Amino acid sequence: MRYTFIVNPNSRSGMGGMIWEVIEPELIKKQIEYECYRTTYPGHATKLVRQITSDGCEHTLVVLGGDGTVNEVINGIENVEKVILGYIPTGSSNDFARGLGLPKDPDKALEVVLHPGQIKKMDVGLLTRAGKERRFAVSTGIGFDAAICHQAAVSGLKVLLNRLKLGKLTYVGIALNRLFHDKPVEAEIILDEGEPKKYKKVYFAAAMNHPYEGGGFYFCPKARSDDGMLDVIVISNLPKLVVLLLLPTAYKGWHVHFPGISVMRCHKVCIRTKRALAVHTDGEPVFLRKEIKAELLKEKIRVLTV
Structure with a gap:
């Protein structure tokens, strides 16, 4: 599986960028095939994801950020049925992770992304x-x-x-x-x-x-x-x-x-x-x-x- 990471380095006042610097070496060590896009302004994740998913192919998108970054990503997806979504929470509230029972610890969250217990079909509002x-x-x-x-x-x-x-x-x-x-x-x-x-x-x-x-x-x-x-x-x-x-x-x-x-x-x-x-x-x-x-x-x- 090839992963596309959408990273908000400014989430939680810069904590997102620091967490990515820890996560990326693990991906390299595990020889995971991935690419990374960093957001630089509000709404950027939506624009990036719209471009990524416009090809009509299936994608595994992994969000590293807060609930707001998840929201931007959800709004950029061209066809939600062709996307598998992973999440590494780095925000202030992290209600998305809390509702799904995802771990707050970045290393454990990465393990769920790479070795999920299940792939759940989720409603989108x-x-x-x-x-x-x-x-x-x-x-x-x-x-x-x-x-x-x-x-x-x-x-x-x-x-x-x-x-x-x-x-x-x-x-x-x-x-x-x-x-x-x-x-x-x-x-x-x-x-x-x-x-x-x-x-x-x-x-x-x-x-x-x-x-x-x-x-x-x-x-x-x-x-x-x-x-x-x-x-x-x-x-x-x-x-x-x-x-x-x-x-x-x-x-x-x-x-x-x-x-x-x-x-x-x-x-x-x-x-x-x-x-x-x-x-x-x-x-x-x-x-x-x-x-x-x-x-x-x-x-x-x-x-x-x-």
Whole structure:
């Protein structure tokens, strides 16, 4: 098997490049046939992968980066059914790896790539907003969770905590800040083109392909990335203090037992809000919108897993 590595050397504030310098000698020593493409700017991975997969042939792509790099790669693939995806996590949140049970240790992750326990067929999400489409691997959301992603993308705190190997705390710190500055909004949720469900004081709504989001929040414990379904979570009609107290319970998935937390399953969802809110796909910021739609592609992508 020939591997094509898509390496984001800037992930986790430069840690990605350092990890690649350790990984590459192992590939050479093991006489693995590979080629490497390094990203140099936001969106570069999408452009590279689009060029690589435009030949219509099968490819084994290995992403070395964070969830954002996975998102860029997913969006560059011409035909997801002709790609086998491997992953060596080097980001701050690594929810993609967490959801698939992939090891965080780079050496162990490389072993999974070279000697996978199984090749899993994974669903790929599709976000539509204002007529534009963008794929997602983990989740897409609107509101509070997306605002956190927007701020994290430009936060100096993220750079500092990454250097201290505490990158996941970036999302916790920003979440506390956004919680007390952002106002909840009225929204309606339409599942599978059914009757609209109206919600007051919505903090955020997310459609999830994997159970984790935002650096380990276990928002949709029953979400499975191979079941052809999306899990939708809505947090609404709660005082901010209660939301603050509930956030830590979301690391264990206990939040789903409390009033104000709605978790539903569907094939497609439409989320409409009274005012434009931040939107994200796999933690990558998208422009403010009042409406988003999410569903799954008919095609699945193959992923190297344990």
